[in-house]
Amino acid sequence: MSAGTLYDKVWELHKVAQLPGGSTQLFIGLHLIHEVTSPQAFAALSDLGLGVRHPERTVATVDHIVPTTSQARPFADPLAEEMLSTLERNCSEHGITLHGLGSGRQGIVHVIAPELGLTQPGMTVACGDSHTSTHGAFGAIAFGIGTSQVRDVLASQSLAMNKLKVRRILVNGSLANGVAAKDLILHVIRVLGVKGGVGYAYEFAGPAIAALSMEERMTLCNMAIEGGARCGYVNPDTTTFAYLQGRPHAPCGEAWERAVAWWSSLTSGPEAVFDDEVLFDAGTIAPTVTWGITPGQGIGIDEMVPTPEQLDPEERPIAQEAYRYMDLQPGSPIAGVPVDVCFIGSCTNGRLSDLRAAAAVARGRQVAAGLKAFVVPGSEQVAAAAEAEGLDAIFRSAGFEWREPGCSMCLAMNPDRLEGRQISASSSNRNFKGRQGSASGRTLLMSPAMVAAAAIAGHVTDVRTLLDTPSTPSSR
C-alpha cells in the first residue's frame, strides 16, 4: 500500500468521514462544471430540496456544445442553446461564477481553470468530465465524475470515494527534438495498455517529467484516463510555482510564500512508498501515432501497423476490429496514410505552446490541396495570446481555418465533425469508433506539430523532417 506520496497526503487532508458502505467521504476543493453533465445534477438537487453548499468552490464554463465558427446567440442548434441557457439559469440561481462566451475567460474547462490559477497544488478537483485528470499536472488529485456525483458535490462539496493505488511512472532521459508530451503519453499507454491503470493513480516523475513545462504536464496528465488511470499527477516544483504566480486566483503577497511552503510539503518524499513502479526512457520515444480504435493502439512514426502475431493474444480481437474499421493493413507503414481533416485543439493540446509548435511547422508552408485543416484555441485567453503573437496569421496564410474556442471536433457535440469515412489527424485524446461525429469516421491521434505536418503533406508524416529543412512558401 502506498505511503508518503502526494496522493496519500492530499487524500488524508481531505478525508471527511468513513461511510457505512466502506468508502471515504472526501472533501472536494475545486468543482468545475459545464453544460453537458450538470443540468440533470441541478435538477436532482432541486428534487431533493437541497442547495449548493459552497457555490464559491464551483466554477462553470461552456465548452462542449459551442460552435467554433459563429458564437452569436441564440445558437443555430436549439438543443445547444437550451443547454447553455439552462447552465446560465442554474449558475445564476445558485450564485455560481460562469465564465461565459465573450467574457474573455471562456474556454475548455481544463484549459481555463489552470490559466485562471483556480487549479492549485494539493487540491482535490472534480468535474463531470473524464479529462479532469489534466489538473493533476499541478500536484492536485483530480478526477472525472458522473452526473450523480456532480449532484453530490453541489450538495455537500464532497464525494464518496475509494482510495486508489499509486503507480510511479518514472521517466528518465529527455525527449528528443520534435517529440512532444503527447508522444510520451501515447507511448506510455501503448506500453501499459488502456486498462493498465484501472485502480491506480499515476504519479509521473523523473528527469524527463521535471523538464516539462506546465502545459506539457497538462497534456500528459490529461490522457492518464486513456490509460485507465482515473487521475495522474506530477509533484509541484518551481515550474509549477512560476506558472501560478500572478494568475487571477493564485495567492499573492505574504500568502504566496505560505502557499509555496504548503504546496512543497505535499510532494512525494524520498521515503514515499508506491504500489508499483514502471520505468521509461524518454530518449527512445519517437513521434507516436495511433493506428486503431483505442488510444493504446499507437506506434512510432517509423513503425508498421502491427500484425496480429506481434500482439498479445488478448489484444488480437480488438486489433482485428481496428484493421477493419480503420481500413489499415497489418504490416503497412503508418507514415504515408492520407488524411482528409486535420484538427488542432482540445483539452489535450489546445494551449498556447501547442499552437506555437503547430505554427512552427505551418509557417511559410501550405496545407495540401483538398484537405480541411482547422485550429481551435482552447480558450479565449489562448486565442488572444496566439493572435497577439501572430499565430492566427501564420495558420491562415498556410490555409488553416482559425476558429473560436471550444471542444470542437474532439467529441463532435457541436457542428465540427467528420463526414462519412473521413480520416482525421487529430491532436485530441480519443480515437474511439464514431468519436468525431461520424459513425464510420476515423481518427489518428498525434501531437499538434504532427497534425500540422500531416496537413502540409496531406498524409501522416514525420514532423522531424519538416523541422530540419528550411521551409519555402511553395512547399507541399
Added chain:
Amino acid sequence: MSSTPFPTGPIRSCRGRTVAVVGDDIDTDRIIPARFLKCVSFEGLAAGAFADDRAELAGRHPFDRPEHQGAVLLVVNRNFGCGSSREHAPQALMRWGIRAVIGESFSEIFFGNCLAMGIPCLGLGHDEAKALQAFVAAHPEQELELDLEALELRASGGEAGAAGGEAPFWTLQLAEGPHRMLVSGQWDGTGQLVAHDSELRTTAGRLPYLAGFPA
C-alpha cells in the same frame, strides 16, 4: 424499452433475460454517442444505447434481436465503459431495461456511475464470462436469476434446467463496500454526505487554500 421500475432501496436480486455484448474496451462513446448528450434530462436516452453499433449491424445487434428484448442482465468483457465519464451511458442502458451488468472488468467511472444509480457491476473471470456469453447465445430465452446477497447467478427452470443435469451456475465478484451499499439500500448516498455537516466543517477548516493561506 424498460417496463421494470428504476432501482430504489435495497438491491438484493434481479431475474430476467440476459443480453451479451461481446468485446473488450467498449467505451462510453459506443454505449451512447455524443450527439445523444445534447439534452437537459436523461429521459429518452434508451434510444441512444449502442446507437451507432446497432445501425452498423442493421438489426443484428444483440440489443435489437427479438430474443433479447426485455433483458435485464447485460454480460460484457474487459474494461467495459472506458473513456468518457458520461453518466448518460449507464442511464441509457438502465432506460433500455438493464438492471445489472456482469463482466470481466469495468472502468472505474462507469462502475461508480452505475453504483450511484443502483445498478450493480459484477465481476467474473475470463473463461466464465465467455461461458456465460455462450450460454446466453445458446439459450436466449432462458431467464437467469441474480442473487446479489449471495453473489450468485443461476439459470432456474426453463429449457436449460429441464434439460437435465446441473443448472448452470456462476459465482460473481463485488467489492465489500459497494456490495454492502447495494444490498443495504445505501447506494444513493447524497443524504449521508450532507448529514456530515460538522465533519465537513472540520475538514474545510484544515485546508489552508480555502481561507487564502492565512498566517
